[in-house]
Amino acid sequence: MHSPKPTGxxxxxxxCPQPSLTMFRTLLIIRTSILNRMHTMSRVFAYCxxxxxxxxxxxxxxxxxxxxxxxxxxxIVSETISGSVQASxxxxxxxxxxxxxxxxxxxxxxxxxxxxxxxxxxxxxxxxASANIKVHCLALGGAxxxxxxxxxxMSVIAAxxxxxxxxxxxxxxxxxxxxxASGAAIGRPRSLDEGQVxxxxxxxxxxxxxxxxxxxxxxxxxxxxxxxxxxxxxxxxSFRPDLQRSxx
Numbered sequence: 001m002h003s004p005k006p007t008g009x010x011x012x013x014x015x016c017p018q019p020s021l022t023m024f025r026t027l028l029i030i031r032t033s034i035l036n037r038m039h040t041m042s043r044v045f046a047y048c049x050x051x052x053x054x055x056x057x058x059x060x061x062x063x064x065x066x067x068x069x070x071x072x073x074x075x076i077v078s079e080t081i082s083g084s085v086q087a088s089x090x091x092x093x094x095x096x097x098x099x100x101x102x103x104x105x106x107x108x109x110x111x112x113x114x115x116x117x118x119x120x121x122x123x124x125x126x127x128x129a130s131a132n133i134k135v136h137c138l139a140l141g142g143a144x145x146x147x148x149x150x151x152x153x154m155s156v157i158a159a160x161x162x163x164x165x166x167x168x169x170x171x172x173x174x175x176x177x178x179x180x181a182s183g184a185a186i187g188r189p190r191s192l193d194e195g196q197v198x199x200x201x202x203x204x205x206x207x208x209x210x211x212x213x214x215x216x217x218x219x220x221x222x223x224x225x226x227x228x229x230x231x232x233x234x235x236x237x238s239f240r241p242d243l244q245r246s247x248x
């Protein structure tokens with residue numbers, strides 16, 4: 001008994017040549033080669049920083065490894081430098097930027113590893129993004145800061161930092177106003193008291209040099225020159241006829 005001849009869709013499938021085992025193996029090798037090449041092109045780096053010499057970056061490297069990032073030791077840059085230093089001025093971070101290329105990935109444990117404040121971190125991330133380098137922060141769930149979601153996160157952080165800075169300025173100004181109202185002196189203490197200023201002016205009017213007056217009073221030449229400039233300003237006001245008439 002003959003089997004029915006396939007028609008329609010089944011006939012089309014039977015007409016197509018079936019791939020051989022050799023062809024399947026060849027396609028698998030090509031696919032694996034492409035994936036390996038893509039993985040090789042995306043090198044992963046890590047930047048770890050501590051502030052003092054008695055601290056260690058071991059906790060940061062372990063945290064990065066536990067997050068699933070397998071990073072070669074030669075691609076982990078550790079640095080001991082204060083967080084108050086901008087990222088662009090850190091020697092270790094500068095060397096890291098020189099080594100990284102387009103398509104690479106940078107991993108940090110926290111945002112403060114990348115900069116001294118939100119604005120510095122944002123500038124650093126934007127610089128890396130312009131070079132097509134992705135930045136992953138473990139403290140933010142491993143999010144890529146160069147992605148749209150990461151950029152939104154950075155915008156929120158920058159807005160909060162600006163808000164806190166405005167509050168600090170407002171509190172500082174309010175404190176200065178209260179201190180001034182209570183009669184407290186605002187600003188840097190004066191180098192010379194009123195008697196020393198009068199003595200400096202007298203010595204200058206007698207023809208002594210600024211250097212000799214500064215040496216006598218035990219102060220700097222800049223302080224004596226400020227006293228001298230104050231004397232000149234007073235003299236110019238005293239002898240201006242228009243001001244003299246208005247005073248009369």
